[in-house]
Amino acid sequence: MTDNIYPVFDRIYDRKVKQEILRQSAKVIWFTGLSGSGKTTLASNLEKELFFRRFFCQVLDGDNIRVGINNNLGFSAVDRLENIRRIAEVSKLLINTGMITICSFISPTDEIRELAKSIIGEDDFIEIFLNPPLEVCEDRDPKGLYKKARAGIIKDFTGISSPFEAPKHPDLEIDTSVTPIKDSVDQIFNIIIDRITL
C-alpha cells in the first residue's frame, strides 16, 4: 500500500531545526507499571517540573488517547497491540516536532514495550518502571478498577487476572510506595536532563 508513497521529511522543517527552536532534545519518557502505580501522578508532576525548567512537553495517557485516536479499539490482545502501536507512532510524530513526550501506559508485556521502543527508536526511548507492591496499587485503586476486577466485572485486569512482566532493563525503577512524589520527579529529572538538553 506504500508503493505510491514516499516520505516528505526532507521537504519540511525537520526535527533538528525544531529542537533548536525549542532548545531541547526531544525524547519519549515512557512510564510503565500497574494501575495505581503512580504513572499519571508522576507524568503530570514531571510535566510541571519540565515546564518550570523551560522544557516543552506533552503527556500522552491511556485516558486522553483512548477517547481520541484510539476510541475505536477495545481491550483484546490484538487491540492492545494496535493501541500501543498508534501511541508509539503519535509519540514519534511528536518528537519529530521537537517535543518531549511523556507516555503513561500500563504496557504490561515485553512484547508491547519492545514494539513501542522499536517504533520510537531505542535512542529516543527512556523507560521508567514504577514498581510499588500490588497491594499498594490495589489499596490506592484510584478508579475503583481493582474492586471491579476482584468482583469479576473487569476481565483480564493487569496484576489480578492478567500478568505484568517487569521490564528487565528499565532506565529507572521507582517504588512509589516508599519514594515521595518530589523525590521521584527529582530522580527522573536527574537521569533525563543530559538526554533532553541540546
Added chain:
Amino acid sequence: MTDNIYPVFDRIYDRKVKQEILRQSAKVIWFTGLSGSGKTTLASNLEKELFFRRFFCQVLDGDNIRVGINNNLGFSAVDRLENIRRIAEVSKLLINTGMITICSFISPTDEIRELAKSIIGEDDFIEIFLNPPLEVCEDRDPKGLYKKARAGIIKDFTGISSPFEAPKHPDLEIDTSVTPIKDSVDQIFNIIIDRITL
C-alpha cells in the same frame, strides 16, 4: 469501551498554557485539492513562512502519515474514512499542545472534510481549497500517479475515476495554475494571521 476512562486534560498542562508559552493560537490549516494541486508545496512554503515569523507549526501529509500511524490502512472507502479520522485526532492532539498544524490531504468528499472538522472543532479548522484545473494537475503529475490512473493501474483515483467534491464554503480558494507560490502563501497568511495570533 470508555466506561473505565475519563479525560485527564484538567490534570495536565492545558492548551491555553501551552499557547501562551508558544505565543500563538493553535489552529489546523487544512489543504484540500487534487493530487498535483500544490498542497505539499504550499504546506511546506507556509511552514517556512510561519517559522520565519516565529510561529511554531507542524505539517501532516498523506505521505508521512501513511508510513506511520496509518501504515495499516489501505484505500477502501472504510479505510479512507479511518485514515482521515486518525489524522484529525492527531491534529487535535497537536493543537492541544499549542502547535499550529498544517494538514495536506486530498480529502475529496464533503463527508471526509466534515468528519475532520467535527473532530477538530469548527473554530480550529481553516479550510484552504486548491483549485487549479484538472488538466494542470495531470500535467504536473508530480508522482506519476495520473499516468498510472489513466492506464488503469491505479483504481479509484481522485479526479480520474473517483469524484472530487468541491468544498462549498472554504476559508480560501486558490487557483494555483495562475497564482504564484509566494502570492498564494501571502493570501493564506493574510487570512490566518488574526486567528493564529494570541
